[in-house]
Amino acid sequence: MSKLVLRDVSKTYGATVALSHGDLTLEAGEVHVLIGSNGSGKSTLCKIVAGSVRPDSGRVEIDGKPVAISGPQAARTLGIGIFYQELSLAARRTVEENICLSDLPMKAGLFIDRATLSDRAARYIALFDGVTGEGFAADAPVDTLRADQRQLVEIMKTLASEAPILIFDEPTSALDRAQVDRFFEILRGLKNDSRTIVFISHRMDEIFAIGDRVTIIRDGRTISSMAIADTQPPALIRLMVGEKEELASASAPAPAPDAGKTALAVSGLSGPGFANVGFDLKHGEILGFGGLHGQGQSAALRALFGANPYVSGTVSLAGHPVRIATPAEAIRQGFAYVSGDRRRDGVITGRSILENVTPIHFLRRRLALVRPGALRKAAEPAISAMKTRFAGFSHPIDSLSGGNQQKVVIARWLIDRPDILLLDDPTKGIDLSAKADLFALIRELAAHGMAIILYSSEDAELLANADRILVFNGGRPVRELTGEDRTRYNLYQAAYEAAFGAA
Amino acid sequence: MNGIPPLFRQPLAIALLLIAVLLVLGEQLSPGFASMQQILRLLIVAALLGIVAAGQNLVILGGREGIDLSVGGIISLSAIIAGNLMNGADAGIPLAIAGCIVAGAFFGLLNGLGVTLLRIPPLVMTLGMLGVLQGLLVVIRNGIPSGRAAPVLSQFVTQPVLFGLPGIIWLWIAVGLLMAFLLRRTVFGQRIYAIGSNEHAAIMAGVPAARIRILLFVLSGVFAAIAGICLLGYSGSSFANVGEQYMLPSIIAVVFGGTSLAGGKGGYTGTMAGAVMLVVLQSILTTINIEESGRQMIFGATLLVLMLFYGRGRAMRT
Numbered sequence: 049m050s051k052l053v054l055r056d057v058s059k060t061y062g063a064t065v066a067l068s069h070g071d072l073t074l075e076a077g078e079v080h081v082l083i084g085s086n087g088s089g090k091s092t093l094c095k096i097v098a099g100s101v102r103p104d105s106g107r108v109e110i111d112g113k114p115v116a117i118s119g120p121q122a123a124r125t126l127g128i129g130i131f132y133q134e135l136s137l138a139a140r141r142t143v144e145e146n147i148c149l150s151d152l153p154m155k156a157g158l159f160i161d162r163a164t165l166s167d168r169a170a171r172y173i174a175l176f177d178g179v180t181g182e183g184f185a186a187d188a189p190v191d192t193l194r195a196d197q198r199q200l201v202e203i204m205k206t207l208a209s210e211a212p213i214l215i216f217d218e219p220t221s222a223l224d225r226a227q228v229d230r231f232f233e234i235l236r237g238l239k240n241d242s243r244t245i246v247f248i249s250h251r252m253d254e255i256f257a258i259g260d261r262v263t264i265i266r267d268g269r270t271i272s273s274m275a276i277a278d279t280q281p282p283a284l285i286r287l288m289v290g291e292k293e294e295l296a297s298a299s300a301p302a303p304a305p306d307a308g309k310t311a312l313a314v315s316g317l318s319g320p321g322f323a324n325v326g327f328d329l330k331h332g333e334i335l336g337f338g339g340l341h342g343q344g345q346s347a348a349l350r351a352l353f354g355a356n357p358y359v360s361g362t363v364s365l366a367g368h369p370v371r372i373a374t375p376a377e378a379i380r381q382g383f384a385y386v387s388g389d390r391r392r393d394g395v396i397t398g399r400s401i402l403e404n405v406t407p408i409h410f411l412r413r414r415l416a417l418v419r420p421g422a423l424r425k426a427a428e429p430a431i432s433a434m435k436t437r438f439a440g441f442s443h444p445i446d447s448l449s450g451g452n453q454q455k456v457v458i459a460r461w462l463i464d465r466p467d468i469l470l471l472d473d474p475t476k477g478i479d480l481s482a483k484a485d486l487f488a489l490i491r492e493l494a495a496h497g498m499a500i501i502l503y504s505s506e507d508a509e510l511l512a513n514a515d516r517i518l519v520f521n522g523g524r525p526v527r528e529l530t531g532e533d534r535t536r537y538n539l540y541q542a543a544y545e546a547a548f549g550a551a
Numbered sequence: 552m553n554g555i556p557p558l559f560r561q562p563l564a565i566a567l568l569l570i571a572v573l574l575v576l577g578e579q580l581s582p583g584f585a586s587m588q589q590i591l592r593l594l595i596v597a598a599l600l601g602i603v604a605a606g607q608n609l610v611i612l613g614g615r616e617g618i619d620l621s622v623g624g625i626i627s628l629s630a631i632i633a634g635n636l637m638n639g640a641d642a643g644i645p646l647a648i649a650g651c652i653v654a655g656a657f658f659g660l661l662n663g664l665g666v667t668l669l670r671i672p673p674l675v676m677t678l679g680m681l682g683v684l685q686g687l688l689v690v691i692r693n694g695i696p697s698g699r700a701a702p703v704l705s706q707f708v709t710q711p712v713l714f715g716l717p718g719i720i721w722l723w724i725a726v727g728l729l730m731a732f733l734l735r736r737t738v739f740g741q742r743i744y745a746i747g748s749n750e751h752a753a754i755m756a757g758v759p760a761a762r763i764r765i766l767l768f769v770l771s772g773v774f775a776a777i778a779g780i781c782l783l784g785y786s787g788s789s790f791a792n793v794g795e796q797y798m799l800p801s802i803i804a805v806v807f808g809g810t811s812l813a814g815g816k817g818g819y820t821g822t823m824a825g826a827v828m829l830v831v832l833q834s835i836l837t838t839i840n841i842e843e844s845g846r847q848m849i850f851g852a853t854l855l856v857l858m859l860f861y862g863r864g865r866a867m868r869t
């Protein structure tokens with residue numbers, strides 16, 4: 049008997065059909081992968097199972113018995129735990145409080161039992177010993193953590209539910225390889241306990257590493273399910289995007305660095321979280337930043353963008369030294385910065401898609417008045433270049449799927465092309481075909497002379513797209529990989545060992 | 552938002568409905584309450600409140616617990632400055648207006664600098680400023696007379712000037728149009744919403760958040776100063792702490808009009824309706840002989856109830 053069966057569930061939001069026909073069968077002891085493009089309905093399906101979205105129609109059975117999932121609390125009692133793609137953490141609360149949030153241990157029915165809470169949380173924190181990174185502590189408030197660390201907390205919180213059915217909606221999007229490896233180890237353990245696991249990711253290698261079965265969902269319909277062992281990535285991609293479409297090839301136009309001038313020269317840049325960062329970036333070049341998470345890559349990029357301070361070092365643009373103190377200045381100087389942490393750095397919550405895509409345009413063009421017609425026209429090419437799925441510019445950005453929100457955030461930088469594009473794990477949450485489009489676009493931008501820095505937590509992405517890679521370790525670049533040296537092996541080796549002098 | 556009746560998600564509709572209900576109720580309690588003349592009188596008071604609430608609205612929209620408790624002090628100060636600068640003579644009006652706006656902008660600027668540069672929470676900063684202003688008013692009052700309104704000013708506020716409506720109502724309509732334009736059609740307006748909804752993301756998108764927030768407090772000071780001048784025109788001469796009674800209602804009008812105290816959500820149209828509603832309510836309370844202290848209590852309670860209804864929007868999206 050199957051653990052959980054969904055039959056023909058559907059959900060519409062006004063005119064948007066989020067899910068038109070969802071069928072899903074989950075077995076005990078399996079990792080069931082859901083795969084589909086951005087906006088295809090994966091999160092909607094998960095939220096229906098978790099009781100946070102009420103379906104318009106459909107039936108649910110658990111252990112063969114029909115059940116009504118009337119709300120999140122009901123789902124918990126039915127044994128369903130969920131990792132929300134957009135996270136469900138209380139920002140001002142500590143890590144341990146968040147882990148136990150849905151079931152706080154009480155004393156005398158009134159007070160929080162601190163000791164029990166700490167003990168319980170510590171069990172889940174210990175699962176990730178060694179990969180949580182700097183600044184992570186049981187008593188650290190969640191809003192002081194990095195994106196990957198917050199994601200780990202959400203994982204811990206989900207695990208702490210100890211539910212027989214665990215749903216993970218893009219839990220790995222900000223995690224680095226070591227963190228993903230650890231997470232997969234934990235999942236395998238749960239599987240042996242015959243727990244049922246749903247796993248969503250846009251990373252093909254992860255899907256094949258951990259999945260037992262896969263269900264493909266396209267345009268709100270679950271179109272087929274199969275054993276992972278019986279399929280191959282190209283076949284999955286075809287099912288996902290439909291027969292007609294082809295994935296854009298990331299290296300379409302040959303890299304044409306006009307062997308030209310240096311766009312950005314950085315030397316001896318040091319500040320909180322990074323030290324002695326130096327490089328020359330030419331027009332037309334894509335420089336990769338590699339290494340494990342939090343080794344200073346993001347911190348250095350943010351410092352270049354004026355979002356974090358730096359204490360020493362020099363930055364020069366086209367040969368002229370500059371000192372950039374705020375993002376606004378950086379943008380005026382021609383910088384763009386795409387953050388993968390869209391909840392914190394990107395999305396202006398509650399506002400329309402148009403308002404989310406235009407702020408850079410306002411600044412670059414020094415506009416004072418809002419003319420929606422003209423703005424739509426200006427934003428249209430950028431937004432469709434990102435293949436964003438959306439109902440209308442005036443809809444709130446929160447009504448988009450996670451990946452589509454990220455596309456809007458990226459699009460805002462492409463209306464007026466910057467000179468230097470800083471990409472800080474930009475593809476977090478966006479699907480395979482959009483990713484391919486994005487990198488094709490980036491390559492084209494480079495071919496037109498844009499200078500680009502790409503930091504990615506996904507090694508494959510880095511290896512496929514960067515002309516050379518600076519590997520960071522302990523806050524500083526320890527090794528540069530160029531040409532033939534840009535291999536996965538070298539990247540790992542540098543990331544893990546370079547600190548001990550192997551470079 | 553589950554559990555809240557759909558009607559309560561339309562603050563403007565509720566406010567308008569409540570105004571109608573209150574007018575009918577008032578007419579029952581005391582015939583003549585809803586006469587044209589009475590309604591005009593109520594609108595004049597509502598305009599005074601509405602102008603103060605415009606500044607309050609901006610500060611609240613800007614988020615980061617934005618609120619301006621010093622408006623009452625600025626209104627009183629402005630009334631006394633205006634009264635002295637014009638002292639019953641029409642010729643003094645331009646100077647009075649200029650003087651009041653400068654004073655309002657100055658104290659607003661101090662609020663803004665305290666909130667942004669010194670990172671003092673707005674509640675504390677503007678409460679402190681209110682204290683400073685109250686002290687200042689005592690000092691001023693001991694030294695100089697309260698001054699009188701110029702005839703033209705009184706006329707502007709209390710007598711019909713165009714289509715039977717007093718000038719202050721036209722002024723309020725102009726403020727309404729200006730606010731709508733500012734919030735919907737200017738980049739400045741969009742930036743207010745942006746910093747109110749996600750300040751960090753706004754900064755990353757190049758929005759000069761600190762500068763905008765300072766400007767919001769300055770504007771609040773200026774609106775309060777303008778209200779102070781009008782208040783002088785309304786009552787003829789300024790008296791101790793005339794502005795005090797506007798602080799709480801200005802906040803209630805904004806919240807009632809659907810602007811979230813968390814910032815980033817709302818607008819001025821609702822606030823205008825909220826201001827009218829409050830003034831009608833106040834008038835009913837007066838009609839049934841409820842003392843000032845009682846009215847204050849009812850207002851405070853109203854704010855708390857509103858918070859219950861509207862304050863929940865902050866729950867995490869799942």
Ligand SMILES: Nc1ncnc2c1ncn2[C@@H]1O[C@H](COP(=O)(O)OP(=O)(O)OP(=O)(O)O)[C@@H](O)[C@H]1O
Nearest residue numbers: 061066086087088089090091092447448449450451
């Ligand atoms: N609250 C909402 N209001 C309106 N539309 C919504 C809402 N939530 C989701 N949608 C729409 O439903 C569709 C499916 O969204 P969903 O979040 O399920 O996609 P997804 O498969 O999880 O995508 P992603 O890979 O980007 O996370 C999208 O078109 C989205 O715009």
Ligand SMILES: [Mg+2]
Nearest residue numbers: 091133449450
């Ligand atoms: Mg999703």
